[in-house]
Amino acid sequence: MQTDVTENNTVLTRKDFVSDQAVRWCPGCGDFMILANMQKAFANMNHKKEHFLSVSGIGCSSRITYYLDTYGIHSIHGRAIAVATGAKLANPELNVWVFTGDGDCMAIGGNHFIHACRRNADINIIIFNNKIYGMTKGQSSPTTPVGLKTKTAPEGSYEIPFNIGEVAIGAGATFFARVPDNDHALMEDVMMQAYHHKGTSVIEVLQNCVIFTDGIHDQITGRDTRSDNQLILEHGKPMVFGSENKMGLRVDGMRLLKHELENGTGQTLEHDAAETDSQMHLALAKMQLPEFPVAMGVIRKVEINTYSESVHQAIASAKKRTSFKSVKDLFLSGNTWEIE
Amino acid sequence: MSKSALSPEMRKAVVRFSGDSGDGMQLTGDMFSQASGQAGLDLTTTPDFPAEIRAPQGSVGGVSSFQIQIGGTEIYTPGDQVDVLVVMNPAALKANIHYLKAGGTIIADKDSFNPRNLKKADYDTNPLEDGSLEDYHIIRAPATSLTREALKDLGLENQAMARSKNMFALGVVSYIFSRPLANPKAFIQKKFASKPVLIDANIRALEAGFSFAESTELFGASIVIPPAKLPKGNYRNIDGNTAVAWGLLAAAENCGRKLSLCSYPITPATEILQELSARKDLGAIVFQAEDEIAAVCAAIGAAFCGNLSATTTSGPGASLKSEAMGLAIISEIPLVMVNVQRAGPSTGIPTKTEQSDLYQSLHGRHGEAPLVVLAASSPDDCFFYSYTAAKIAIEHSTPVIMLSDSYLASGTSPWRIPENGELPDIKIPRFRKPAEEWKPYMRDPEFLNRYWMSPGDKGFEHRIGGLEKKEITGNLTYEPLNHEKMTRIREEKIERIAKKLPKQKVIGAQSGKLIVLGWGSTHGAINMAVSELIEDGEDNVGFTHFNYIKPLPENTEEILSKFDRILVCELNNGQFVNYLRSKFPKFNYLQFNKIQGQPFFISEIKAEIINTLTQ
């Protein structure tokens, strides 16, 4: 997204994005943290307030549009991305944010999701991944892990789940990032990077649902385990993790391997989020416990022409070429005749 | 030779060009339409394409036809029965002979009636020679060989020469109807500007056909149909789908908003998407979505952002969009959905016409979900009704469904290009006081529409969505009485639009025994049928035709009350008649329904009316 500096340099604060509606998530829900960080990030974007648009689908996550004091559309289940695409094309100046969940986005809205990744319209998608249907009270979602007992899989889920990053990058996303819901600094940073990214940005937030999947991300996000179990990626920096950054990654044949670093950083890979070839980004996005740490931060960030730019460039050049100044010129072009 | 049904005194005539898909019959028909329009005749055309994209050459399945009725009086249909049938091969004869009037004229390319082609069309003997066509006037034109002869020194391959024989046929028909060749020649010059040899080839073939007709004196005198009395102005031929696209463009320009068209390809609506994709030169923002649902949702996003937004589709696509239409209704945003109906249900007969999505348009959503429904009645008035759909959507903050159908989509009729300032203004409902005084669900006191404030309007940041809203403030609420009130407001808002609609008109008797009633694309056939009866002295029958379906014009009940019986003719199993029954139960309704994927014939409606009158 191109920066659209506020007129008269009106400085916006987090409060400017807090709506007057009471927030109704379960106390302790990870959604609160996403809301707070989003409001902070919005304030830092230096974008005219009237050009923010929040779009959501249906589910716990999607209530967020009512809590953000921006233009907003709380649409229908699975369709937020389609609504947002139409909006962005209609007015390319808008700073468009889609809020969706693992059910909303990866199940009923899956088609729109892959096409948004492919098209690269300049919209930002935040997926609240709690691996369950919260609002309908506990059914399996496309990211529910194998073995998890849910109301629709009482004997434990046996469906193979989606890895959101794999789907996104596989479908051509130019920006994919992952953050835990409890790392505020990283979340805000990733949101800002998504804002500055030209193209579809996908952010997966590992979000805790205190009611139905409480603690499902704990192994990754827990205070004691996170340094070993998260690899926080930074463009141009070596991939190190673990206490005192003792662990690194290397390539062995066709596979990634984690290994202990001997004295220093020399033997680990360096992160290149801007590499157009998506193979390494896919491999990073797919890393899972226990073999690997889970990759966090911006995994992929590649700039190409965006769909919204291409559409408007095509319109601009068609207008330049044509002799039509108005619809009347079109109507009178070709074979017409006059009756006196 | 049998007698010719053609006579120099004819005031209207029906011509059907038919041949193999590769014979260029659509182009030939188009060119004849142009020339006839130019000569001041009224006309209506309809194409008849093979269902398969590449049917075997020479087979009956691969026949492509184009029918046109021209006249010196108003012409509303392409005609029931054909006066002149052009057949470029035996398959075309087989596929079309049943359209020809008794005593009608067949112009056949006799060269193509060879054993191979006869066999492909399943003829044991040559119908041009075996006497089976003796009720007709047959012109056996050596089109292939004379075209070849005319083109022989141009150095073209045989196949390229054969491609020009459609111009030979056009030359023959041009002679019969006294059409000078200047118009088709100009057309050829433009079309083949980059290939001069093809200009030569086509013009020579055209002239060869004309001279053949002139010199063989097979036709007697050629026919001069005097021009129709059409309102003065600039005209062009237009098909329904192009007219829909252009109506949307005109509406966007007149209200000063950009047009966003978000659609998914579907027969028979795709040409609207294609035409607007080519209209980037006029600023159209076109989104070919990944599916029908994405299309309508993107249009909703664009509408919220202040663009004139439309999604175009056909029945199955309209079904997929129904949940999102509910969102547009509860969030009260302007949105146009065009449904180019086809025979259903499911895939049905995708290339054939039907008026069977009326129930779906009126009721095909969950919840109490009222919206506006309009229907166009001719290819050219698709322009006016798509324009009007946009106008109503914007002025009344509501989704509008505009119904066209397969018959209107690909048929053509002359369209008088509106003069500057002729189209009604579109007044955008904006809140003109400071933002602090505004609430998202405030309404215009007279028409109950919301105000259209969009991203970019400073200070008007607000949220819309599918959840029920508190009146005025737009806050979320599940309050029982509020829901009932909002439901009633949404319905009332639609009903109040009737105040702005033109009064419904009746042709013929203004009261009496029978009123014949139709809606949408059947206007031409019903109108002609009733007009012919009136001409024959029938003075007890009225005719009224609906373009505004929901809400109905304010005087609908009054009109119906003046007749003993109401005969509702429609191309479905009785959807409009049942709608009227539910609205005005006290009247005596009869229904005439045709569900064959085909438009009405004038003759069958006439027969039904006569039959009804004698009962």
Ligand code: SF4
């Ligand atoms: S159900 Fe789960 S996801 Fe939904 S609000 Fe409650 S804690 Fe959050």
